[in-house]
Amino acid sequence: xxxxxxxxxxxxxxxxxxxxxxxxxxxxxxxxxxxxxxxxxxxxxxxxxxxxxxxxxxxxxxxxxxxxxxxxxxxxxxxxxxxxxxxxxxxxxxxxxxxxxxxxxxxxxxxxxx
Amino acid sequence: xxxxxxxxxxxxxxxxxxxxxxxxxxxxxxxxxxxxxxxxxxxxxxxxxxxxxxxxxxxxxxxxxxxxxxxxxxxxxxxxxxxxxxxxxxxxxxxxxxxxxxxxxxxxxxxxx
Numbered sequence: 429x430x431x432x433x434x435x436x437x438x439x440x441x442x443x444x445x446x447x448x449x450x451x452x453x454x455x456x457x458x459x460x461x462x463x464x465x466x467x468x469x470x471x472x473x474x475x476x477x478x479x480x481x482x483x484x485x486x487x488x489x490x491x492x493x494x495x496x497x498x499x500x501x502x503x504x505x506x507x508x509x510x511x512x513x514x515x516x517x518x519x520x521x522x523x524x525x526x527x528x529x530x531x532x533x534x535x536x537x538x539x540x541x542x
Numbered sequence: 543x544x545x546x547x548x549x550x551x552x553x554x555x556x557x558x559x560x561x562x563x564x565x566x567x568x569x570x571x572x573x574x575x576x577x578x579x580x581x582x583x584x585x586x587x588x589x590x591x592x593x594x595x596x597x598x599x600x601x602x603x604x605x606x607x608x609x610x611x612x613x614x615x616x617x618x619x620x621x622x623x624x625x626x627x628x629x630x631x632x633x634x635x636x637x638x639x640x641x642x643x644x645x646x647x648x649x650x651x652x653x654x655x
Contacts, residue, residue: 432585461643463645470648471648473642473643473644476642486642520585520586530588531588531643532588533585533586533587535584536584536585
């Protein structure tokens, strides 16, 4: 069974631009969660989608948004990029979306904002 | 809300020595606790998880962790370190109320030959 895939793996943008990251979960998994990983703040939960509905959201500004499609693939969008948005963005999928169950992580998208 | 604290951002051991990575949690409800490992340029891989069954949890690659409610701890151990264990390790907590996952700051494990 293929794992969680994220595209692109690396991305360079400039301040003020917007970016869209994509995540394809493991086949059969209906939940996708997104995390931001930075050296200063560590791993922080962004949001979780289940069956195309956002069920939970972390403490991030409205510039961070996401959506999930009917095939469970998810996209994350960041508008008006800031230097501090430079991070590794990780996507994780699970069967049920209960985050106390096992999540499977993708390799991440490394975003650099110049 | 729940949280975890990992003691020691960097741990160095010799190959063959005991590995001990410390994690303390804070939760007002019964927690679910996890240890993940991250190798360079990769995502996180689950090592083991505690979900209120046995307090001693065995995971992959010879790792295990013991849930101690009285000490609010969930330390990760491995009897004999291998060079391939060098990576960053994250402790995480979740529960049925908040349904989000909180990670510790991570501990980078170095294994010396």
